[in-house]
Amino acid sequence: MSIRIRQSKELERRIEEKKKEKVTGKKRGRPRKNKIEEEIKNPPFKPFDETGEIPEGYIPGLLKEGSSVTDKEALEKEQERKKAQRLYELSKEREPFVQTGKEYNVMFEKLTQAELHYLMQIIHYVPYGEKPIKKDGQLLTIGDIYAIWGVHRETGRKYINKYIKLGIAEKEKSTTSKRDEYLIIKKEFWFKGNKDFKGYNSKVMEAKMEEVIESIKIQTAEYMITAQEEENKLAEEQRREPREVKKIFPLSLLGVLLGHIHFQTFFLVHNPTDVAIQEGETVHEVMASEYKSYQREGHLEFMSKIDIWRKITGKKVKDLETEQSQKLDLYFDMLKKAGALLSIEGMENRLIMHPELAFVTPHVKETDWYKAVATMFNFTKSKKNKKKNTKKQG
Known part of the structure; x- marks a missing residue:
């Protein structure tokens, strides 16, 4: 059979198929799988961690709206899609x-x-x-x-x-x-991005951290000027050469405290990953209870000033000298004025990290305790403390 004859027969066959398609509305050949079934088998999205970066290539959506899913595997994938979509929407709202x-x-x-x-x-x-x-x-x-x-x-x-x-x-x-x-x-x-290890860690909000850093820089500069002026005045009275005031490093305290935020309460403790609030309890109930360490598993082990000083300096000192205690107090005051910390003072002092600066798990943000702590910070923020840190530190 010549090439021309074969081409002619192929053309006639295609014309005949076109006529049948017009009559039946169906195309010949191997039928394609339903698009929804293909999406169920190969979801067009990549799941991502709620504490990390959205991966490139993520496309929200798995099944068409209104579709019914009865297959168990398909139902699981649909649930995964909804979870991923929820996290995707949350990630768009959350600050970096x-x-x-x-x-x-x-x-x-x-x-x-x-x-x-x-x-x-x-x-x-x-x-x-x-x-x-x-x-x-x-x-x-x-x-x-x-x-x-x-x-x-x-x-x-x-x-x-x-x-x-x-x-x-x-x-x-x-x-x-x-x-x-x-x-x-x-x-x-x-x-910044996906966490590739197990266990808790702290998340530091960029915008709030920038506010804290700028506040600390301003406070530090003011302190150094005032402290040097006082030293110059004292040296003149004592008829001696003035000494250069030693520099201070208050952000080192914040760096230490980032590793000690309790994941449920925002309190600064030795055991930040221990479960202090059992299922069915609230933070308010736990704080109101007069429990002792031997009576309760997972109790909060609050940090003392000397514990914090040891971590800042890396030195195992037995007692704080007056100069060291004053410097630590100065650091705390600066961080509180910067809006990073809140101190609950009484017979014993308790420190809380600002939940809008750093947190451990985003799930805590949905609790009444988070709202209460955030409100306390906002309330204290409106009160301007005009007292300056002027006392020299060694």
Whole structure:
């Protein structure tokens, strides 16, 4: 059979099929699977953690509206879709946050007050993944970081080298400039995105953290000026040369406390991951009960001033000296004025982290206790404390 004859017969066959399609409304050939069935088998979305970043390629939606699902497997997938959709919607409403890494509590105890203080000043610049830190979408060079810290290059280099030595950070060279280098914070210390380890960790809200940092910078500058003026005046009275007032590092306290936020209550404790509120109980009931440590499993172990000082300094001191106690009080006062902490004072003092600054699990935000704590912070925020920190610290 010639090629021309074969082509003619093929053309006649196609014409005949077209006529049948017009009559029956059906196309010939292998029938396709229902689109819904295909979506059930291969969901067009990737599930993601509610505390992490939405992965690229995520498309909300699995089944068409109004479709009935009877198959067990399909029903499970439909439930997964609804959960993913709910988390997706929540993630759009939630402000961005940075998380403490798996080794955070171990690593920060190896830092001095100054090293942790300056590191805390760039926590809100950590981007998704282990990538160079950015500010407003722009890469920050090592020199830019020194400027943010307000330190000389030699001093800043010492801090950077310490972070690298401990595995907290690493440097990356610029591909466009021979001189520029960037800083990458390792995920074991801080990260932004999906959590790849089990257990609780703290989430730090970027916007609120920036407010706290700016407040601390202003308070610190005011303190240094006032304290130096007092020292100059005292030196003149005593007819001696004035001494340079020692620097203070209040953000180091906040860095320590981030690792001690109780996941149910926002109290700052030794045992932040222990269950203190059993099923069926409320925080109010637990706080109102006069339980003792030996009577209750998972009781809250509140931190004392000396416990906190040991963690800030890394020194196992037996007692706090007057100068040390005054400095710690100054740090607490500054953080409270910055809106980071709230102190409940009585026979014993209890500290609470601002739930809009840092939290452990988002589920707590749905409780009455969260609302009560947030209200207390908002109430105290409206009262302006005009008293300044002027007393010198050693």
